[in-house]
Amino acid sequence: MLHEILLSLSGHPSPLLAADHASHASILSPPEKALLSSVAHLSDLHFKLIAHTNTISTTHSSSICQAVATSISSTHLGKFQRKVLEVEDGILRKDSASVGAYNIVPLTAIVEQFSGWTRRMEWFLEIVDFMMRVKGGKCSGAVVIDKLCNAIQTGYVDIEEVALSLVKVAETAWLKQASAWILYGRLPSFGREDFFVQTTEENSEEYQTESHLLPGFVSTSTAASLLFIGRSLNHIRVKGISNSTSPELSLLSSHLQQLSMLKFPINSANFSRTIASIRLSLSQTTLQKLLPLSRVVEILSLLREFFLLGRGEFAIALISEADEKIRSRWRRNDNLAYDKRDGLGNIVVKEGEVSGILTRTWASMGSLQRHQEEQDEDEQLELARDLLQLVITKTNSITPSKPISIALTPFRNLLLSVPVVLTMQIPSPLDLFLTPSDLQNYSSINAYLLSIHRAHLRLTDLWKITSLRRDHPSPPGPPYGSSTAGQNKVHTLRARANERSEAMRSVWATSSAAVFFLGETQAYLQGEVVKGTWVGFKGWMSGNTSSRPTSSKGQDGDEDIWMQAGRSFMHEDSSCTHDPQTLADAHKRYLDALATSLLLTTASFTESLYHLLQQVDHLVALVHRVHSIWESLDLEVDEGVVDAFSDFHKEEKDVKEQLVVIAGRVKSAIEELVESLRNIDQDKEGWDNGFEELVLGEEGAYVPTKVGRVDRLLMKLDFGGWFDVKKRDENVLEDSDEDD
Incomplete structure (x- = not known):
């Protein structure tokens, strides 16, 4: 029975936990039925999380959602799997935490060691279902980041810890996408439809920001600065103005260092200051020479x-x-x-x-x-x-x-x-300043x-008809x-x-x-x-x-x-x-x-x-x-x-x-x-x-x-x-x- 329980907790379906113990013919006592019910619920959560995170990691269109699902699967479900192995090892070593007198292993002791995981697994499943459910499986990374940031405000310490870890993963994935735009003026190669900068329908060389794809820590003015920085670098690259001695290339290491100094979760004010600093340095070194005020x-x-x-x-x-x-x-x-x-x-x-x-x-x-x-x-x-x-x-x-x-x-x-x-x-280069919408x-x-x-x-010309x-x-x-x-x-x-x-x-x-x-x-x-x-x-x-x-x-x-x-x-x-x-x-x-x-x-x-x-x-x-x-x-x-x-x-x-x-x-x-x-x-x-x-x-x-x-x-x-x-x-x- 213990072997079946540990196998089911590891993500393998078990007939012992799947069977109906409500009939009078069941040999289990009511306390044992209640304990097995909690174990069956935790096993079901683990099994669903494995299946859903695997689906999101391989098929979801958002790289941020893929990163969050991969982190849940590899990091947090991995910790749960190691917990199962620790409990099994304790039983085999006859550890007093799991094994009582006369080598009896109480079912309550086993269930108690996994009691802290039920709330976390339920919360993980809520996040995973959210990523699969929104807009028919096309949940944007910005929405996931905002939901994870809101989850940090919970009153449960364990939920706050795992939410912070997932926020770091999600914002790192978003910042990696944004870095290609901020540093090189390139749209991300994967997950482009999930990125906040999109090409316009009228002109594939013109860009605009989609507000619904922006995380909450990006203000409207910062989004405008991000669009301007990327458009400027893209213009320099596409028009062939850039070369090996261009000033914007020498600023790459400085700009990359400023982005790497951001702490997670990203603070809106710090992020705005960083982007403003990058924009100012780019303007003073390159753009004012490329586009003089005169x-x-x-x-x-x-x-x-x-x-x-x-x-x-x-x-x-x-x-x-x-x-x-x-x-x-x-x-x-x-x-x-x-x-x-x-x-x-x-x-x-x-x-x-x-x-x-x-x-x-x-x-x-x-x-x-x-x-x-x-x-x-x-x-x-x-x-x-x-x-x-x-x-x-x-x-x-x-x-x-x-x-x-x-x-x-x-x-x-x-x-x-x-x-x-x-x-x-x-x-050119006035298209850095004027847009087709203007x-x-x-x-x-x-x-x-x-x-x-x-x-x-x-x-007034009618008065010229003198007759x-x-x-x-x-x-x-x-x-x-x-x-x-x-x-x-x-x-x-x-x-x-x-x-x-x-x-x-x-x-x-x-x-x-x-x-x-x-x-x-x-x-x-x-x-x-x-x-x-x-x-x-x-x-x-x-x-x-x-x-x-x-x-x-x-x-x-x-x-x-x-x-x-x-x-x-x-x-x-x-x-x-x-x-x-x-x-x-x-x-x-x-x-x-x-x-x-x-x-x-x-x-x-x-x-x-x-x-x-x-x-x-x-x-x-x-x-x-x-x-x-x-x-x-x-x-x-x-x-x-x-x-x-x-x-x-x-x-x-x-x-x-x-x-x-x-x-x-x-x-x-x-x-x-x-x-x-x-x-x-x-x-x-x-x-x-x-x-x-x-x-x-x-x-x-x-x-x-x-x-x-x-x-x-x-x-x-x-x-x-x-x-x-x-x-x-x-x-x-x-x-x-x-x-x-």
Whole structure:
């Protein structure tokens, strides 16, 4: 019986312990049944642990889970096996701890020697089942590390000891994986899907952190530093910049020593200090030479000028070339049904035509530069010509990055009949600083600002159609002007002009209000939000840690400040020592604050604005159409030029009816936008929400400048009683309905 018990405890199934002793025919006494039951439970735990740990060690996708399972099997189950051998050896040596008088071996003495193992084996089985059960056997190493660290807080000393040993094993395995990334910029060869750094779906050479794969002792800022260190080393290695004398290779031993000095369980503060030290040494020796701050200044200035419409002539030239392309396509297709559609959806523009629009834009800007008095070469323009691209994109292909919740309003559909975005090739080594997600955010902001500017330009161009605004026919010259027929002709022409002027009165009033609204909104977004946020970010980079503009004089001297900042960046003794990752983090905060202050994160505003811009396009198209119809009617009546294939009188009636409807829609859209701005101002959306998490931070960290209060815009958007007229009309209609 003792032999069977010891064999079963060693992990071999025993019929003695597996048999049912509950029947009355059993020869065992109740105390013996209870003792055998506890032995059978311990044997079953041991047997399951052997099977489960073997399965995890050979098939689990996580190297950390494999290491924990192997440690349980080889270390802790090995100790249990040695305990079984010690008990057996004591029985054979007739040790008094196991053998009593007359060489009798009490069953209670055997069971008592294994009493301390039951709780540990149950806890081991809980950990093993957890690793096999989570997500269908795909438990991540980070989750296991966190569970083991929580188990250290138990009140049982024996559980605390084994948990500490397993924590050391798990964190050592995780640190071994992370070391390949931290020291060489390489993803682990095994268990890559369990590592916290993953390649993006869009680009296999771009990396991102997965927060659910990070252990609890890795903070968010430390995870960003880990990603930056690995990306930088990977970039140096992939681009072939590294060689045998590269500084980063000489730092390997120092960095490895810092990692080896970490104590287990890993403390979050100590780990953060170690990673920060590695990042700083790498930045000071390699990255600041590879990516000087003057280069960062140059590319950020380019993004400000072209993506954020710092250069107004670029936006105007791009909009003009795009509109000219659409008009040429309509003329070529000989399609006159311009009033039968909403927007430009019936025209299909190809990729080559889109790139040609940008090419002609550069040519237009170059021609403008040649006509200016200053003949100095514009290096920024040449750099933009090499890097910027105008491309067609799928409707759902551009998604903002995770930190910025930009509303998915398709402003990129307004420039042409297809969704197009302005993007840029990220030259090496600037991809250490700029990410594709940053460019996506810049493209979204550019499409937003450009669409507002485009609508404002198209509306103001209506005032260039002089015959629609001022048409008071003068009498013909004598002697015909003095005759009765001449006077009747003048009366007829003036009556026709008065009728047309009356028909266009509401259109001009609505267009004027829309021009005022778009002009003030554009001035607010460009003059206060974009410029104010940019000046604050620029001041922080140049060494002003307050990152806030101190006076309007500083805002006016953009070029001088940039020249001073660029010169200070070039000097080694400059007090501004922002490393590349600090700049990248600050840049993301800058983009976050910019999108929030531009109200791009408020879907209620962007959707209403997009609706207004669509109606403005429709209104402009109808005005041009009615002008074309009236010119044709004048030729038909005055000169006798008749188009047999067109019924201009019917078209005139239809277009005039549509003008009334669309003018009402524009007015309603403006009213809805003003109401949305009032709600935003009341709820403080677009102001406090974008800065709550940015106010507190380490000393010298970038804090976005608080600009663009919505109430400043609302004070300018005072339409008097314009909206009240509509309300009065609605009340009159309601009263008339009640009377009926």
